[in-house]
Amino acid sequence: MKIAVLIKQVPDTNRPRALDPETGLVDRAATEAVLDEIDERALAAALRLRDTADTDTEIVVLTMGPPSAGEALRRCLAVGADSAVHVLDDTLAGSDAVRTSAVLATALRTVEPDLVIAGCESTDGKTGAVPAMLAQRLDYAQATYLCSLSVSESGVTGERTDETGVVELSADFPCIVSVTEQAAEPKTPNLKGIMAAKKKTLRILSTADLPVSTSEVSRIRMLETVPRPPRSSGVLVEDNGTAAQQIVDLLRQNQAI
Secondary structure, three states, X not given: OEEEEEOOEEEOOOOOOOEOOOOOOEOHHHOOEEEOHHHHHHHHHHHHHHHHXXXXXXXXXXXXXXXXXXXXXXXXXXXXXXXXXXXXXXXXXXXXXXXXXXXXXHHHHHHOOOEEEEEOOOOOOOOXXXXXXXXXXXXXXXXXXXXXXXXOOOEEEEEEEEOOEEEEEEEEOOEEEEEOOOOOOOOOOOHHHHHHHOOOEEEEEOHHHOOOOOOOOOOOOOOOOOOOOOOOOOOOOOOOOOHHHHHHHHHHHOOOO
């Protein structure tokens, strides 16, 4: 069985982030980037499936991103993935979900996986749309937002939690699934894994290597970006018996009531 895991390098939410005023995109040169945690969990889920599988299982990690995304792929290789594919092309900067899914679909066709695992949604985009778009483009079965996952000879089964309770889903191979943070705990690479990763294959592809239609362009255009307004200091209201009246007066001053 061959499993492809989709990963993404995203801005570190624990550090300051900056936008490029000309493009409206994240200024990656001024922003720390990390492997998205939800994708670490997707990889951990794939590794667990490999450990429990009855047949030989190969794990390929795949990303589309700038040169720095290669660091995220190397981390995945150090954790235990067998090989990696990096779609690297300056023309893909700022791609929306539509174009991203088109490029990833063509890259996945070169891998020919039985199962594709992705995080349910990235921390920078949060659309959660790419896995379903990929399933449509590849004509794969899909099961999204799974909190648990297992495989059989013919396909996958998993559970999704929603407002009605727990729903059990299944899909035959080939298929694509997306997982939530409950699916698996992220793994940390050790020294042995880091050294082994240096000898593993990391294949780099550009749009020239992939038959992406010229009509598959991003449909979202950034019209304008403005900096977040500075936060003003708040007012501390002490409850000395008149707190309620103080709050009412404050709301009136700010024309909130």
